[in-house]
Amino acid sequence: xxxxxxxxxxxxxxxxxxxxxxxxxxxxxxxxxxxxxxxxxxxxxxxxxxxxxxxxxxxxxxxxxxxxxxxxxxxxxxxxxxxxxxxxxxxxxxxxxxxxxxxxxxxxxxxxxxxxxxxxxxxxxxxxxxxxxxxxxxxxxxxxxxxxxxxxxxxxxxxxxxxxxxxxxxxxxxxxxxxxxxxxxxxxxxxxxxxxxxxxxxxxxxxxxxxxxxxxxxxxxxxxxxxxxxxxxxxxxxxxxxxxxxxxxxxxxxxxxxxxxxxxxxxxxxxxxxxxxxxxxxxxxxxxxx
Amino acid sequence: xxxxxxxxxxxxxxxxxxxxxxxxxxxxxxxxxxxxxxxxxxxxxxxxxxxxxxxxxxxxxxxxxxxxxxxxxxxxxxxxxxxxxxxxxxxxxxxxxxxxxxxxxxxxxxxxxxxxxxxxxxxxxxxxxxxxxxxxxxxxxxxxxxxxxxxxxxxxxxxxxxxxxxxxxxxxxxxxxxxxxxxxxxxxxxxxxxxxxxxxxxxxxxxxxxxxxxxxxxxxxxxxxxxxxxxxxxxxxxxxxxxxxxxxxxxxxxxxxxxxxxxxxxxxxxxxxxxxxxxxxxxxxxxxxxxxxxxxx
Numbered sequence: 001x002x003x004x005x006x007x008x009x010x011x012x013x014x015x016x017x018x019x020x021x022x023x024x025x026x027x028x029x030x031x032x033x034x035x036x037x038x039x040x041x042x043x044x045x046x047x048x049x050x051x052x053x054x055x056x057x058x059x060x061x062x063x064x065x066x067x068x069x070x071x072x073x074x075x076x077x078x079x080x081x082x083x084x085x086x087x088x089x090x091x092x093x094x095x096x097x098x099x100x101x102x103x104x105x106x107x108x109x110x111x112x113x114x115x116x117x118x119x120x121x122x123x124x125x126x127x128x129x130x131x132x133x134x135x136x137x138x139x140x141x142x143x144x145x146x147x148x149x150x151x152x153x154x155x156x157x158x159x160x161x162x163x164x165x166x167x168x169x170x171x172x173x174x175x176x177x178x179x180x181x182x183x184x185x186x187x188x189x190x191x192x193x194x195x196x197x198x199x200x201x202x203x204x205x206x207x208x209x210x211x212x213x214x215x216x217x218x219x220x221x222x223x224x225x226x227x228x229x230x231x232x233x234x235x236x237x238x239x240x241x242x243x244x245x246x247x248x249x250x251x252x253x254x255x256x257x258x259x260x261x262x263x264x265x266x267x268x269x270x271x272x273x274x275x276x277x278x279x280x281x282x283x284x285x286x287x288x289x290x
Numbered sequence: 291x292x293x294x295x296x297x298x299x300x301x302x303x304x305x306x307x308x309x310x311x312x313x314x315x316x317x318x319x320x321x322x323x324x325x326x327x328x329x330x331x332x333x334x335x336x337x338x339x340x341x342x343x344x345x346x347x348x349x350x351x352x353x354x355x356x357x358x359x360x361x362x363x364x365x366x367x368x369x370x371x372x373x374x375x376x377x378x379x380x381x382x383x384x385x386x387x388x389x390x391x392x393x394x395x396x397x398x399x400x401x402x403x404x405x406x407x408x409x410x411x412x413x414x415x416x417x418x419x420x421x422x423x424x425x426x427x428x429x430x431x432x433x434x435x436x437x438x439x440x441x442x443x444x445x446x447x448x449x450x451x452x453x454x455x456x457x458x459x460x461x462x463x464x465x466x467x468x469x470x471x472x473x474x475x476x477x478x479x480x481x482x483x484x485x486x487x488x489x490x491x492x493x494x495x496x497x498x499x500x501x502x503x504x505x506x507x508x509x510x511x512x513x514x515x516x517x518x519x520x521x522x523x524x525x526x527x528x529x530x531x532x533x534x535x536x537x538x539x540x541x542x543x544x545x546x547x548x549x550x551x552x553x554x555x556x557x558x559x560x561x562x563x564x565x566x567x568x569x570x571x572x573x574x575x576x577x578x579x580x581x582x583x584x585x586x587x
Binding site: 027028030031034035038039040041042044045048056057058059061101102104105107108109120122123124125126127129130131132133134135136137138139140141142144158160161162164167192193196217220221223224227228240243244245247248252254257258261264265268269272276280 | 291292294295296297298299301302303304305306307309310313320367370371373374381382383384385386387388390391392393394395397398399400402403405407408410413414416442449495498501502504505508509512513515516517527539542543546547552555556559560562563566570573574577
């Protein structure tokens with residue numbers, strides 16, 4: 001990969017053909033042009049979030065004067081802190097519960113042969129691919145009978161019993177660890193839990209991190225679940241619901257809406273930059289490997 | 291070690307799947323017990339429901355138009371990215387970033403960008419002397435506007451394609467170049483065969499995702515109309531403008547969780563399951579390579 005890269009780089013600095021230079025320029029013009037288009041939406045959101053309320057009502061693109069007022073109002077006039085706290089509670093607990101239940105299950109599916117393993121694995125794959133709306137009614141009835149609708153618990157608690165996509169992903173990561181390591185640990189007198197804790201988990205840290213990040217993002221971004229369970233109880237609204245309902249409940253104030261939109265994007269982007277490698281490798285794995 | 295996961299599958303997958311089928315033959319509103327009414331829900335679904343076919347048609351539009359357009363776009367960008375020799379990481383990150391934006395935030399962003407009065411898109415069009423259209427407020431343009439949003443957030447598919455393209459052995463290109471193959475021939479005979487499995491996989495998962503298209507459409511309707519679609523009277527804002535964004539799963543949501551017609555909503559869910567099952571079986575064939583018997587052989 002690196003070798004190929006340097007060779008081509010040499011080629012483009014000392015072109016043999018004029019056409020190749022044109023080609024290079026053409027490709028980079030297209031790449032940069034599209035990149036500007038891709039970044040523009042976020043830039044416009046930011047610019048509008050820095051305008052005064054009056055300015056957002058006029059046909060302007062550039063703020064004059066610049067003001068942080070919308071961000072101040074977002075925190076003082078809107079229950080933004082509570083929305084974020086709810087989103088964080090949902091995402092952190094769902095991720096922690098998922099890890100506790102799905103890591104052991106993925107380990108068994110990756111490393112231990114048993115009767116019914118194929119059926120179980122097929123069930124996990126169907127559960128992972130099935131549109132959630134297919135099973136939504138009976139699950140809603142179940143939580144309703146337990147008196148838990150109106151809270152985020154119906155979205156958090158099921159993770160104690162494993163999450164199909166996470167089990168699948170973790171298992172794919174565990175399979176890449178040579179079984180000799182586990183065998184050696186067994187000979188040293190470890191039970192399956194010992195092998196999992198001392199060998200598999202330390203060696204699969206990047207895979208576990210990727211799975212955890214996916215789970216965290218999915219819960220943080222989830223709209224359908226919270227809409228179904230919390231829409232009638234504002235106390236439990238996560239930020240996704242709060243933001244979606246904001247314009248209808250607060251009139252057409254685009255300035256403050258854009259400030260909240262910026263604030264919703266920021267945590268996800270920060271996490272991404274800290275875990276970029278893990279994340280991108282995880283995505284590639286879900287679609288390609290195997 | 292497996293017990294929790296097995297219990298989870300039983301409680302949140304097997305049981306509700308069977309219960310959905312049972313409820314679909316009943317009238318049920320959560321307050322009184324389910325009452326068996328035979329096939330009446332299905333009769334109503336196929337003959338009398340005023341909105342279900344429009345909703346199904348809208349969902350079909352997203353399946354038939356949005357999925358292929360996104361794939362072609364992601365493939366083209368991934369192809370361009372394999373050519374970029376400088377700052378590769380930066381380019382990839384730039385094109386991937388929009389996919390990270392939480393869906394609700396991305397919809398709010400696009401409804402704002404395209405809002406007819408003060409939105410930057412129409413302001414820029416105006417600078418060129420063009421009267422911009424109503425976008426999310428025009429029944430004919432609401433879906434295409436969401437398509438533009440779909441293209442913006444297509445980064446995860448792009449990454450999958452990029453990984454696939456980078457897996458194509460370089461020497462194949464060089465050898466074919468020496469044999470006098472042109473760019474189109476290289477694409478057709480070398481690139482495509484190697485990455486067809488990846489393309490098909492993304493196509494089928496994309497279709498399954500489009501069948502349940504919900505969040506983007508319902509948030510776009512609610513933000514563009516300024517009508518409440520959450521809390522009391524939830525669902526009132528769904529579909530705006532003129533039901534052009536009313537998707538099948540939103541209709542299921544309205545019947546089930548706004549009107550509490552849980553039996554009828556289950557019939558809608560069963561129909562969704564039947565359609566999704568066609569595509570699921572296609573995927574299962576591919577996933578069978580992953581089953582324990584195959585993997586540990």
